Amino acid sequence: MTEPAAQDALVVQAYGGERHLQRARFTVLTFQHYALRAAAPPRVLAYSDQPALFAGLGDNVRVVAVDDERLRAWRGAIDFVHRVKLEVLLDAFGRGVTRLLYVDGDTYFRVDPATLFARIRPGYPLMRVSEGPFSNRRSGVQRKMHDFVRRQSFRLPDGETVRLSEHTEMWDAGVIGLHAADAPLLRRALALTDAMYPLFNKHVIEQVAVSHVLQTRTVLAPVGDDVFHYWKHAHEIDPRLARFFAEHADLALPALAGAAYALQPTGTGRRRRWWQRLLRVGR
DSSP states (O other), X not given: XXXXXXXXXXXXXXXXXXXXXXXXXXXXXXXXXXXXXXXXOOEEEEEESOGGGGTTSOTTEEEEEOOHHHHHHHHTTTTOTTHHHHHHHHHHHTTTOSEEEEEOSSEEESSOHHHHXXXXXXXXXXXXXXXXXXXXXXXXXXXXXXXXXXXXXXXXXXXXXXXXXTTOXXXXXXXXXXXXXXXXXXXXXXXXXXXXXXXSOOTTHHHHHHHHHHHHHSOOXXXXXXXXXXXXXXXXXXXXXXXXXXXXXXXXXXXXXXXXHHHOOOOOSOOOOHHHHHTTTTO
């Protein structure tokens, strides 16, 4: 029996800089292109320090205002920005969500999200795509993580000692689909993040922790490009999104959502050189 759509929720988070908020608004609009046609549209929970920017995106959108104090608490004793994502997911489940679909702000929907919610069952979560095991050593991040996990074990607050296999696969955490029955696994991922980050303070630690927990405790499946994650090309896409919002400011919501879905922005695949990143060229 299919669960009521009202128990499904898209979760996004956006704080700080204008480009981050612009991306998240665009993400929500591509979701709404489909969701607004449903008899009972899924909820959208937008966690942000600027709630007004999500006004007018639909009656199913609820903004969870997040101030600096809450962000500091969610960063934890390790003061890790990406730890916030796991706390956001736990908070969302506390709001009565049964099936949760989290997406980073630098994403957009290419399919009806109802097809993704239907795949989320207890013990069967989703992430965007596997990036391969540490042992592949195909990227600098994989090589560093491979060397790290081979020489370290991690003690959790309950006394358990965890070792990660060198064959652990890194998954893109830009999309996470999870059922409420599996929400306790987020606590384990938080504990592992808190244990790992002080020993190796890299930006991917939360991603590694979630990947490890879900692939060892559930049957993890990919979303692929059904939700397109353009993080590598964001510097190219940001100006297109700025033009999009400027040119479509007067559109009613259904037309605006349709225009967002139709845009389908992609990049050339060329990443900025180190000096361009340093000088913020192309932002």
